[in-house]
Amino acid sequence: MHAIRRQTRTRATLAITTAAVLSCGAVIKSEAPAAHAAAAIDPTSYVNIVAHEDDDVLFLNPDLAAPLRAGDPNVTIILTAGEADGSPFTTPATSQADFAAQREDGSRAAYAKMMGLADNWTRQDVIRPTDADYEMDTLVGAPQVKLIFLNIKDGGDPNELDDLTNLNSGADSSISTFVPNNTVVTPTPQVYTKQSLINTLDALLNQFQPTVVRTQQPSDIYNYALDNVDHLAAASFTDQAMASYHGPGGDRHVILEHFRDYADNNMPDNLSSTQRNDKETIFQTYEAHDANAYHYDADSPDPDYKNWPNRQYQRWPAGSAWNATDADGRIEAFAVEDGTVMRWYQTTPGGPWTGPEALATPGGELAPQLSIVRNTDGRLQVFAMQYDSVAGTSNVVTAAQTTPGSSFGGWTNLGNPNGTGDQTGLPAVGVNANGDLQVFAKNYYGGVSTLIQSSPGGSFGTWTDLGGGGGVQDGLSVASDSAGRIQLFAKRCDIPAAQTWGYQIVSCWLAHWSQGTANGTGTWDATEWAKGGISDQPVIGRNQDGRLQVFFRQAGGSDVETVAENSDGSWNMTPVDFSGNGGTGSVAVATNTGADARIFIFERDNSSGVSVTQQSAANGTVNNLWTAMGGLVEDLPAAAVDSNGKVVLTTLGTDGRLDIQTQEAAGAALTFSGWQPVGS
Template identity: 35%
Template sequence: MSVNVVAHQDDDILFLNPDLQNSIRSGRQVKTVFITAGEAGYAPEAGKNETPDARACRERAQLDRERYARCRQLGARAAYARMASVADEWTQQEVPLAGSWVEIHTLVARPAIQLVFLNLPDWADTQTDVSGGDERLKGASLHHLWANERTTRTIVPVGSAISPAHRGTYQDGRQVVSVLAAMYQRFRATVIRIQDPEPDSRYRFNPSWGHDHSDHIAGARLAEEAARVYAGPDGRPIARVVPYRNYNINDAQANLDAGHRGEKATVFAEYVRFDAEIGTPPTGDYAGWPERVYYRWSTGTTWTGRNQDGTLQAFAVQGNKLVTWRQRATGEFAPPVVLTPPGPLAPGLSVTANADGRLEVLARRLDTHEIITTWQATPNGDIGRVWASLGNPNTAAGAPAQVGSPVAARLADGTIRVFVKNGGGGLSTKAQTAPNAGYGPWTDFGGGPGVQDGLTVGVTPDGGTVVFAYAVEAGIGQIKHWAATPGTQAFTSRPNLTGSEPAGPPRAAVSRNGSLTVCHRLARNAQGDNAGLVGCHRQLPGGSWSTTSQNVGGHGGVDGLAAVDAVQGTAADSRILLFATNRGGGLSTTRQVAPDGLFGGQWSDLGGVLVGQPSAAKAADGTVFVFALTDSGGLLVRNQIRPGGDQDLLEERVLDAP
């Protein structure tokens, strides 16, 4: 069950798609909650009480506050009908919920699709009838509710299911949180999609309002807080929260393939027929947003590990908890175990093993912006009983709220080293003082201000370490890297990798001969349309890098790639395998055509309806496993029956949610 919470009636189709449409296409139950009425700066006007048609909705002179709010409802309904490929026919009703009244519109041909309107005022509505008469705090209602600074009254759009007698008053943000949490419970949400609660301060738009739209930020924070209150269906920690970047995606590369761009633009055009504030055809930012989708907090692809005894273990953040699935010695997986971290976590986890084989999990706290860690007390033992803080590299200066999710790796000397995008848009690191020991201080490598989340680490055959990062510099995607010689771990910046422009985080993997390969998503730019495809760079003898990247094709999709290293030092058919989400929201894979070779460009669709990015690992016998999070709170597992670079992943199962 997908519940999407956005501020305005076009935010979902602009910033959550194509994930939203993939859920609809897959036949899932989809419920979208619009927090505000989206009435902008229109004022009420007596006498305009007829429901407008599409023609009237495009003429400002025909609109007042209540009619424009209705137009935006009609636009949302038309967009969802188009995504569902059914007639634009709806029923609507008013429903009491947590002490307030909301209206729910149901698509007749697909009743599993419903739109919920809370009708709180838009930020630009400065009318005193919605601001509680407080002249000092007019407008920005959601911001003031989030800050618990004043009450606010809802509006009643023309043609609304809400009767005038049920026009509501929200006392503070806690009341909004209660309504949203009750909504999650009513719909038994397992996926909660929200907007960006902490926009990246490096990018444009309204610095005084947090570098995005005030309603987007406040609405996302209220929705996120409600997700923390919501225990999940039947009290089980199933719900997975997926936050999306908003306005600032136009400062990143165009990353959607041609098919998704066309679908997203078509759905948006359906909405625009009812919105007089957007030109036809849309221009500027409205033209750019349908070409992109970016997650605020990705799951990353390093959330599985291998225990000392060779069994595999996967971890995920859901229901404000840390959940783990552990493989038994028989090869089957035990029921999931729920662990309680000291605070809410971002979805991105990094799992690695200490020198003595004990697994360690690193995460980012959402409330304090610390990097925290937990580990097994003994090899193959329990995890999550003890947590420690590694602090924040920007505590004293910079932007601590902008620190990214950690990526950790065990280096050749046996120590774990943690890397994060810091608040200045560069790279920071912290390392264990000795194998199996605690951590030293943070060190800043610089490299800012363009580094993005999603780092990757590779260890070279001679014991050196290389760190790669996707960065946006002067509006152009780059793959930056830093290298350390064996034994010193003194990292120096190296030249950016050259080749086709990247549009997502890199993933390093090791070939059979020990050389590194780095792969990433590609962008659409003036030189060509590679969006949805994957490019790979090969390390050459002597440690240099290929001057061009190999385009290895792909099935669409965005964000990070998962990979398994080839087994080194063996004559066996050992190859790197890559895994990625595809344009339908499922899982696809490709592999080197031969050990130490290139990729053939042949991809296989493994199916599934996924949340976040996959993670892959090898069992003790060399068989490859790939893990992916499902939209019902469970875990998809696919694996080879026998090891080998030419072996398909034929065995599949879906592990239960907690």
């Protein structure tokens, strides 16, 4: 991020007098005791890895603040010093060394603000005998909150352009750090090789034992604002370090999340007023120390800094369709953890759960959104997007049960709609009337491509471009209507005139592709439904009478809206708003059974918990009264109906384990069991 500082703030710094040795072999110089000397494992713990001092508060928030305030351990690792070329917006101009120091001040102030504590930190020089030193700061009054500054040179430093990127690509074999003014670290530039930086991040991950790791986007999004190269490199280095970290104590319960950065420039606002106001207050606390951010916010014709606090998007949202019902009626849930797919399932229909069971490792990283479908022979099949941020590749991969209800076989690579590159979208899968599975994915140019099984349960053919006109965003939703025709819905957006850093918001709408007849080729609906009114990915539900219904978040806020299929198969595309309790991301839906079967709608809300509402009657309107179910969930919920007719809500907890809530009795009542961890 290009950022600066408006004023200097006096540091609250404790004297550096003594040294203690950590279990990882590093030496900390400070009069405070060494943190994590015993490397105790906490049930919930976060590590954020970002390029610059403001990237976390701008792009990872509001998800950043909620667990901090809940008291969960949080370590944020900032890779670069952020010095750029100093700030030209002060008189006199701020030097690189002062600017880097001031941005660190801003980071400390923002975290103290989030915690409601004084801006008072213990600052430590971590001396590493075989590698580069770094600074680790601990918030006084909240020792579980730490900031780590590696101080690699910023990609915008005119003396050493794109150091982090060049190190990652191999163009540079080593790079040096930058020394901010008033640093507590030895005032001599240190050196990183690619492997030593990966080793440093891996050592920190293993020291702090996170259950959730957050970082930035490792690849640009074609046709939308190009990202800062430091952001992309920071995410790629995080991916590489994660290959050697396997969760607290090696239990594999670790979630990796990537967040969009400059690609947010073109997206509509998607935070509730409560979340926007909180995020703005946090960012303004940082901004008071960064003259570049203040300048762009107040004076620039491209006021990105003013608008970023209004939104948060993940690069690859996890979606809300990650569970399915087995051939014998058992619910199964799947999530990406520790670089592969984990599986939890009921041991008997409607009964207890077991798991997680790890599927084979596909190689490379998996994006978190999965599509689960049941073949005509009863076998469940999982589809995912596998990527390599260093090689710049991405492919759709799939794995299936060897027999119905059994374990899964290995992965099959279904390739890339464009043959090569890193722009493959997240797959969504439907079932044709003849039993063939059909895979859909966003392609390089922002259209949609598809590939179809040659026969039910058989191999897949080649990718075919369905068009779509560009601007399709990740998060497709697919279902078959009562006539057996596949219907696909997507969030599609205008393409900005210029893919630059500058702010240029575009309008997004509900795009619709459907088969004219069962097993047909299908066409796109030319109408830009709800244009300017959609922010997050749509989700398809099914009414008791078989009609499909689509749910999505409203742009400019976070209300949930819906459109429904008519009895003749046409669509009423006038959105109906039924409010919500805030939050971001797609909703989860499930339709219970019986004569009074209603669609239940779940959302991740303002508090990072879950709220629920439902139709007022079978096939009826949706209530705008939401019930908070509590909890602190890390990702979007999914829902299904068990063999007893009860709605079961599944979610990943902040500890990386599966949590569920089950209806206390089948029917329309919004009475659930409360959160229960299942499996191990």
